[in-house]
Amino acid sequence: EVQLVESGGGLVKPGGSLRLSCAASGFFFNSYSMDWIRQAPGKGLEWVSSISSRSDYIYYADSVKGRFTISRDNVKNSLYLQMNSLGAEDAGVYYCARDRGDDTADYWGQGTLVAVSS
């Protein structure tokens, strides 16, 4: 059974940093691209970043470029999102998702909540 479990969310002050993690199991993690997708409270879905299976292709939304860094560890079956210079616009639930190769997110984690407030 495919499982994706996010962690690392929490309350951070404006300008602060957080590192999100996503632990994957139930599939060959090193064969799939992975995505981070977020959802602001009461709003729709926003793609944040994608990373290819061997980390050779990485993409970011313009809204996070230069502030967020996606990475993965294929030995630990884990996906990460380092978030710096956080602002109120970054608050919401962050989901990791498996990308089955055509930019289709076929499995999603339960999400981790990021709150940005002083």
Add this chain to the structure above:
Amino acid sequence: DIQMTQSPSSLSASVGDRVTISCRASQTIVTYLNWYQQKPGKAPKLLIYAASNLESGVPSRFSGSGSGSVFTLSISSLQPEDFATYYCQQSYSTPLTFGGGTKVEI
């Protein structure tokens, strides 16, 4: 960036109704179009990929159609568990973009 526009933003329907949701892309995306269902407090679930392909395990009352820039998600006979918010998403090019969502209410 490719803009995705869904309509309506919400609709009211009854169990047994046929429901249709539209999604329009700002440029052609061929059939690089996915549909997701999201229930309150839950992660989105993939329903339809590549415009018309039913994801494994998804009931056959869900169907997708369209190509180019105009797409449709249909639910043939609405069930109680189908009351949720539905999103389209283009997978033609980055940045990947989603429609604003359609909330299906009783």
